[in-house]
Amino acid sequence: MENHFTVLQTDPASRARLGCLVTAHGEIETPCFMPVGTQGTVKAMLPRDLLEIGCQILLGNTYHLYLRPGHEAIRDLGGLHRFMAWDRPILTDSGGYQVFSLGAMRKITEEGAQFQSHLDGSSHLLTPEKAVAIQEALGSDIAMTFDECIPADASREYVRTSTARTIRWAERCIAARTRSGQLMFGIVQGGLFEDLRRSCVDALVALSFEGFAVGGLGVGEGEEQLREIGSFTVDLLPTDRPRYLMGVGRPQDIIHAVRAGFDMFDCVIPTRNARNGTLYTWQGKVNIKRAEFANDARSLDENCGCYTCRNFSRAYLRHLYMAGEILSAQLNSLHNLYFYHRLMDKCRETIRGGRTELWTRLWEPREAL
């Protein structure tokens, strides 16, 4: 099997590595962050603004796009890249995470997951084969296997049964592939149980995946378990394949996970927090709503080169937020995504330069200002 991933350099003081992943829409330098484009758009961001901040790859959501506007409509319109005017790589999730978030509105069987649409209550069956077919119709560069994302408080017995099914679903995903040029990553589940994580990795590695993801973390298990299980699991994965920590996370989580050996990340935090007025700076987190910013003529972060920081004051950003202006979401999202991409730049530079003393100084999760 052809390998699309190359490890270019490893950090002598940690398990961090610098890599290059080749996809149908171009190369991705890793470690990298993927902004989330749930409904065919990264909220409040023009594609050209994503290019400007150095975005290499987006994440698209199978569940949302399947329900609206429909994967067949997108296929007939030329695929997701053309639909959203993004010609760099796209990774699509499998819909598993969203379906299992529906709680009472879904039912799991060996066949797949029966669920009701959050939009209109209509009934749908998502199976491994369907998840692959949808992602092939969307035409993403990287498809994910259909899995059950297990809650952090699930019992060992539940996790064992669910993970075994997730492995059988992964085999069905492999068997369902019809499209060349689209990579597929297997998703490791296993909850907070090391032996179940290990047996899941063993089963998935035996299949022909171009990369591996660790799922079921960042779902309420707490920082310590996230880090322990994440580090434990990533160490079991092949070193010559990209390793993606799904849905994580905060800057400090990403830095930790890069040092543990993860290569890819996605999270709604930068964009969702932006819309809620929580902004990231190199001095820490900032709540732009605070009254003390009402007359503050300084840029949000004088060390930031983004469009927002180059042009606007804290007072203006606070005003836009308080006035409920759309421009608030635009400027804040631009800034937070710029910050996340520079954070990934710094991770790569730290590995490239062997500057291991920098890791602990990259960012600290304090309240700034």
Added chain:
Amino acid sequence: MENHFTVLQTDPASRARLGCLVTAHGEIETPCFMPVGTQGTVKAMLPRDLLEIGCQILLGNTYHLYLRPGHEAIRDLGGLHRFMAWDRPILTDSGGYQVFSLGAMRKITEEGAQFQSHLDGSSHLLTPEKAVAIQEALGSDIAMTFDECIPADASREYVRTSTARTIRWAERCIAARTRSGQLMFGIVQGGLFEDLRRSCVDALVALSFEGFAVGGLGVGEGEEQLREIGSFTVDLLPTDRPRYLMGVGRPQDIIHAVRAGFDMFDCVIPTRNARNGTLYTWQGKVNIKRAEFANDARSLDENCGCYTCRNFSRAYLRHLYMAGEILSAQLNSLHNLYFYHRLMDKCRETIRGGRTELWTRLWEPREAL
């Protein structure tokens, strides 16, 4: 008194003229359209996107900025241009239109208008002197006199009394000016009564204004009266001063008013309609919500060169609208403002080229597609 306005050319077949208005932040080619930046932002538009579409001048709202974040805060932050990162010209209204829209929440006396904030119910007195002080604090290039915008159904007696007071207020605005470099336009009221319009013009022309505006139109009087009173009034105004038709309007209204001799326009229609999914094309108006667009791969308008039309399909624009995505407001606003600016380009080209046969073919208000 120095004249900041030059008529460069006149249309032989109408009263339309091509002009140049010099302000502290640069020259404006007229006829021109001013996007409305109510709360210190043109909704959903980055300043750089406004520059890209060729925007020459913005309108800012005294009422809104006075209440939030406050004109003194903006002054202390370096003025409205710096606050919103816009270094081209800005015209500010006087707050009159918004205050008088408050209905039961305001009371008019000779001194000014007492009103309650729509934000918190707090009580405020806006006078001619205060309106000038606020606009000077904001630092706009063009300030407007404080006037009462009279409803279309007002009685002759009400209009007579109100217009006489508006003239006295205009005199007080002139007397209150302290800032050089800021132009001031007088606002003609007089309702739908030609003699009252005429006497208002006579009184205002005797004062030293750098330009004149016609107010109290586009407030429910209907298309015919808008055109009749507008044409009647603009003909009374000095030809060597810029003439601004406030709050108007639809493309067909603007074309008509340009031919009648107006030079400047503002309206929320392009941005508000954009957020409601009503888009302007060279073939007419389009409701992007319509089901027939769900699978339409064509750009909204193949004759449009805007970012939206160059990159996205009707199907995508419909999807964003249906999904309630912020990007819908962004792309639609970009398009509609681009359309309005090209409409003004075409008006100027028609005058410049003496192509009077083009006037009736510039745009027709039909439903397109």
